[in-house]
Amino acid sequence: MTLIDSFATDTITIKRYSGGQYIKGIWTEGVETTTTAKASVQPVSGNELMLLPEGRRNSESIKVFTTAQLKMQSLQEKCDIIEIRGIEFEVHNVKHWFGTDIDHYECLAVKREDYYENRKESF
Numbered sequence: 001m002t003l004i005d006s007f008a009t010d011t012i013t014i015k016r017y018s019g020g021q022y023i024k025g026i027w028t029e030g031v032e033t034t035t036t037a038k039a040s041v042q043p044v045s046g047n048e049l050m051l052l053p054e055g056r057r058n059s060e061s062i063k064v065f066t067t068a069q070l071k072m073q074s075l076q077e078k079c080d081i082i083e084i085r086g087i088e089f090e091v092h093n094v095k096h097w098f099g100t101d102i103d104h105y106e107c108l109a110v111k112r113e114d115y116y117e118n119r120k121e122s123f
Contacts, residue, residue: 007065008038013083014068019076030078037068041084044108051093052108060111062089070094070105081112088112 014037018030044061052061064070064082072094073079080091089109097104 007040009041012039015081017078037066039064039066056110064107070107
């Protein structure tokens, strides 16, 4: 058991999607894989909110510390989705702290539902 695990407040479910591809000219999503991990879930400070994309700063956000690898969106892959207490969050701003006493990941995560609700209201 690592030190991060001893401070764990929740068990999270991590959903990761493999890269999709075009098949006969039609985009096909990649396969979803699911794993679980222990994590310490903490509130986000006002300064940390500034690290999020501008349109996402008003959404419900959390800070997550875990030993499980987390991935944010790239040109080739979607971001991981983490589920905590039945609520889904998108992973943003991942920091991998290695070469320290505790090898772990720290990320900011934004509630998915808020993003889609806000988008619907703006149209």
